[in-house]
Amino acid sequence: MASLELQKIHELRGRVRFRAPVLYRAFHLKDYLEGVLSRNGHIKKVKVNPLTATILLVFKPDIPIEKIEAELKSYLEKLPSPSEVKKLKSEAKPVVASLKEDGPPWHTMPVEEVLKLLGTDKEKGLARKTYEKLLQKYGPNILPEITPRTGWEIFFEQIKSVPVAILGVAAGISLFTGGIIDAVAILCVVGLNAYIGYKTEAEAERTISSLKKLLHPEALVIREGKVHRVPAETIVPGDIFLLRPGDYVPADGRIIEAERLSIDESALTGESLPVVKTEKPLPPNETYPLADRVNMCFMGTLVLGGHGKAVAVATGKDTEIGRIQLSLAEARPPETSIEKQLDEMGTKLVVLSGALCGAVFVLGVMRGFGFLEMLNTALSLAVAAVPEGLSTVATTTLALGVREMKKENIVVRRLSAIEALGSVQVMCLDKTGTITENRMTVTEVSCGKSYKPKDLENRYLNFSPAPQILFEEAQDELLSLLAVCVLCNESEVVKNGEKLSFRGTPTETALLEIAFKAGLDIEALRKAFPRVRIVHRAENRLYMVTVHSLPSGKFLYAIKGMPTQVLGLCGQVLKGGRLYPLDEEERIELTNLNDQLAVRGLRVLGVAFGISDDPEIDLDLKGEAPWCENFVWLGFVGMEDPIRPGIKDLISLLHQAGIRTVMITGDQAPTAYAIGKAINISGQDELVILDSSDFSHLNPEAFKGLLKRVSVFSRVSPADKLRIVQAFQDLGLKVAMTGDGINDIPALKAADIGVTTGSGTDVAKEVADIIIEDDQLGTMVLAVEKGRIIYKNIRKSLEFLLSTNISEIMVSVSANLAGLGQPLNQMQLLWINLVTDVFPGLALSLEPAEPGIMKEPPRDPQKPIMDTNDFKRLSLQASVISGASLFPYVYGLVRYGRGPKASTLSFLSLTASQLLHTLNCRSEKLTFLENSALPKNPHLAKCMWGTAAAHSLFFLPPIRKVLGLSPLGLIDTVLVAATSFGSLFFNAFLKKVIREGHL
Structure with missing residues (x-):
């Protein structure tokens, strides 16, 4: 084991992340440490990541961080001894072995040694013959596929629950006591319920799987001295591949060149901040978690900034992500919070009812009733207590919700996102590509005077770039500005016959388009001024610089970016073909002009150039450092990204929804x-706006205080977006984040709901929970509405299922405690639970939206799906329904005595009351008498008529015999109808009384 070290790597109020090398790859300690830490009264949440040797702790904010750190150290010092570790390893699952270290320690080796060991060349890459041999040896660079669960596995998972176990025990006891028909019937119910669960879960998995977009990434690879764009699956160990912003890393690699290279490795390590890479080897004889291997890159991670070059050291299943994927072969997607709550609710209901069953059994025996008679009575109570329909209704509702939302061009990538939609309280909207169309167009160029696009068309049609004239001698400022926009630009020119197009970011392609319209020969200009260096935008340097060689031996610096920062680099200005000093008065005028352009909604870039003998000038603005006297201010370029149609209406609808x-x-x-x-x-x-420069220095408490008023955040970086989302979450709010670009990824992952558009980047789609395929953000309102409908419908189904289940328990327990015997036998209770309860419950889960659902505030995400007040209300409803069953039963006892007649009266009254109770459950507030205000639900009518038709089977003698029923006379039938409809009206009266606050 490594020596005990504890490093604090990230801290917020109530949240801290530590790195402890002692945990690196110690998978057997993960559960142990999470277990002991979660039992600490100060700590609310623990997550241990052995791959990165990090521990994330969420603790009570009023506890000093020093105390948390001290307690964590004490736990780490008490980790199991080496002998215990050895024992744990022997008992660990094979997944630990599959994640062992293989191959040389590439991160501690110099670049030259790595290249020599892999038999490749830094500049030329692999030779064709060598590549073909390696491809045959290692195979394609694809991740191992996880074998999906078989149908039988899904089926058997349906019967691994406490309620089903209770039914199994009941079947076994029935068989032991001679009730063969009862046992067979119970087992049939278990099988049928499992089949329903299997069908719904299998359908849900198929729906989700069909929505996953298969990515086929490509990579830039050097082979035989030439750069080729090839499918990532063709890469082999020894291949040299290039790293560019927006690209996925195609294989595990050792960095051999890095220029401001940063990679988002959160998909692998869980670290949210990008990692800055280097080609330098790390000191040997130390343990380095993945997150600390700054000279390595890993398959599946994302290049965020800068440029680099790497040599592949592992591909396919031998990569870090490949090993992890192999370990997930048996993994199952986590349950949604609704499913967990329902499982817990069902288990608690069974445990409570089990106690009642035991009490009734003991009480009956003490009163002198027969052992077997009371055993059958207890079994009947157990059967009544089992809520077979809970999980089925929830799974079906969520699965159908996914399918319905797909029809509306809303792709839901995980089930839990549906329920979270209904509780979204804050929606963070990225501007570019979300609020706007991400289709930049230059609308104005200002350099000395203002030019519109029409003023620029064909202006320099006959211009042929002459390096000895342009830039090295004073020129027209408009020509110089357009030339800089061409040179300080990474977009590519794409030729398709005589047609010309541009490929790159919207901003840079817009700059090439306006230069092309002005008549500049883009390819000739770039050839005349070859690029030797590029300096990308950074978090604190909001401009881009390219360095080009000049025939004179000097170097041209082409600059574009945030106007105020670019202006800060300049000491001169080009006006009328002559250079002038840039004095303070001129700076104020230019700053005011920038504000005038920006306040019109334009995205404004400042453009400048400079000539120097040194190609490596440090261009970072540091504090009040003076500008470079050789840099020349050229002017502004104003661009517009049109606002998407309907966005204002969308914002208004979201506000109405709270x-x-x-x-x-x-x-x-x-x-x-x-x-x-x-x-x-x-x-x-009032509109309050906050710039990143104004909140970057704020402490977390002050920043959270500002969040309550601010509606617009400007000049934010990816790290800022993440901070904003997490700050809202720290306030206890449910946050949705919309975005479509690479810079949105950290925030999309951190948000409770990540939303992207169909035209968004592939990596954004992989991270997001919801994809709006038609790019119409107005569809988001529909998604929120669907989420609210689904959540409300699950509550309606629960109200019906729980009130009917509780009523069955009340009927059985009340009759037994009163010494009236058992009104309902096991077969009758099974019939009620399977036929009368499940199908109406499913129909309620398909209710259309109630009027005004999008004018209600979001639900409290901390509130359970059913709280104490709900259970009180359900208990009242159940009491009415059970009374409607017990009254006919008592009447039957008086008139007919104990036997099938009395039992039939109780059974039919209960089934009819429960079926009619469905009408009262269509709305949480409206009674069945007010249902005309609700949209029609054709599914409900079909289910109710279908259930009634199933009950008509009672007229068949074989069914009557199995259920223990007998025919009824006219008076008996009238009594059943009267009590059933009486319970319907009385429950409607109770609902109205509760709604008006009188109860």
Whole structure:
């Protein structure tokens, strides 16, 4: 084991992450440590990651962090001894062995040694023959497929629950006591219920699987000295591949070149912050968790910024993510919180009823009733207590919800997202590509005077770039500005016959388009000024610089980015073909002009250039550092990204639904303010905007205090977006985040609901919980509405199922405690639970939206699906239904004595009362007499008539015999009808009384 070290790597109020190398790859300690820490009274949540040797602790905010750190150290010092560790390893699952270290320690080896060992060349890559041999040896670079669960596995999982176990015991006892028909019937019910659960769960899995988009990533690989774009699956160990922003890393690799290279490894390590990479080897003889291997890159992670080059050291199943995927072969998707709550509710109901069964059994024996008679009575109570329909209704409702939302172009990638939709309280909207169309167009160029696109068409049609003239001698500022926009640009020119198009980011392609319309020969210009260096935007450097060689031997610096920062680099300005010093008065005028452009909703870029003998000038602005006198200010480029149609109406609908909307953008404050005002993002006259420069230095408490007023965040980085989402969550709010770009990924993952569009990046779709295929964000309102409907419908089904189940228990327990015998036998209770309860419950789960559902506030996410008040209300309903069954039973005892007649009266009254009770459960507030205000539910009518038709089978002698029923006379039939309808009307009266607050 490694020596005990504890490093604090991230801290917020009530939340801290530590790194402890002692835990690296110690999978057998994960459960042990999570168990002992979760029992600590100060700690609310624990997550141990052996792959990264990190421990995430969520604790009570009023506890000092020093105390938490001290307690954690004490736990780490008491980890199991080496002999106990050895024993744990021997008992561990094979997954631990599959995650062992293989191969050389690439991260501690120099680049030259790595390349030599792999038989490859840094510049030329692999030779064709060598590549073909390696491909034959290692096979394709694809992850191992996880074998899906078989149909039998899904089926048997349906019977592994406490309620089913109770039914199994009841069947066994019935068989032992001679009740063969009862035992067979109980087992048939178990099998049928398992089959229903199997069908719904299998359908849900098929639906989710069909929505997963299969990615076929490509990679830039150097082979035989040439760069090729190839499918990632063709990569072999020894291949040299390039790393560019937005690309997935195609294989595990050793970094051999890195220029400001940063990679998001959260998919593998769980660390939310990007990792800055280097090519330097790490010191040997130390243990390095994956997150600390800064000279390695891993398959499936995402390049966020900079450029780099790596050599593949592992592919396919031998990669880190491949090993993990092999370990997940037996994994099952986690239950949704609703499913967990229902399982717990069903178990508690069974335990409570089991206690009642035992009490009734003991009481009956003490009163002198026969042992077998009381045993059968207790079994009947147990059967009545089992809520067979709970999990079936929940799974079916969620699965059907996924399918219905798919019809509306809403792809739900996980079931739990559906229920979370109904409780969303804050929706964070990324501007570019979400609120706007992500289709940038240059609308104005300002350099000395203002130019519109029409003013620029064919302006420089006959211009042929002459390196000895352009830039090295004073030129027209518009020509120089357009040339810089072409050079400081990574978009590619794509030729298709005579047609020309551009491939790259919306901003950079818009710049190439305006230069092309002005008549510049883009390819000739780039050839005349070859690029030798590129400096990408960074979190604190919001501009991009490219360095180009000039025929004179000097170097041209082409710059574009945030106007205020670019202006801060410049000491001169080009006007009328001549250079002038950039004095303070001129700076103020340019700053005001920038604000004027931005306040119109334009995205504004500042453009500049410089010439120097040094190609490696440090361009970071540090504090009040003076600008470079050789850099020349050229002007502004104003671009517009049109607001999507209907966004303002969408924001208004979200406000009506009680959902707060917040806009997050990388644009400068005036632009963000203009767009926020245009769409009324705050829903009020007042619009509060906060720039990242204003909140980056704030402590968490002060920042959370500001969140209550701010509606627009400007100039934010990916880390800022993540911080904003987590700050809202720390306030106890459910947060949805919409975004479609790479920079949105950390926030999309952290949010309770991550939403992207169909045209979003592939990686955004992989991270998001919900994908809006038609790119119409207005569909999001429909998604929220569907989420609320589904949650309400599950509650309606629960109200029906629980009230009817409780009524069966009340009938049996009350009659036995009163010494009236057992009104209902096992077969009758099974029939009620299977036929009378399940199908109406399913119909209630398909109820359409009640009027005004989107004008209600979001539900409290902390509130359980059924609270104490709900159970009180359900108990009252159950009491009425049980009374409607007990009254005819007592009447039958008086008139006919104990026997099938009295039991039949009780049974038919109970089934009819429960079936009619469905009408009262269609709304949580409205009674069945007010149901005309509700939309029609054709499924309910079909289920009720179908259930009634199933009950008509009682007229068949064989069915009557199995259920223990006897024919009824006219007076008996009238009594059954009167008590059933009486319970319907009385429960409607109770609902109205409770609604008006009188009870």
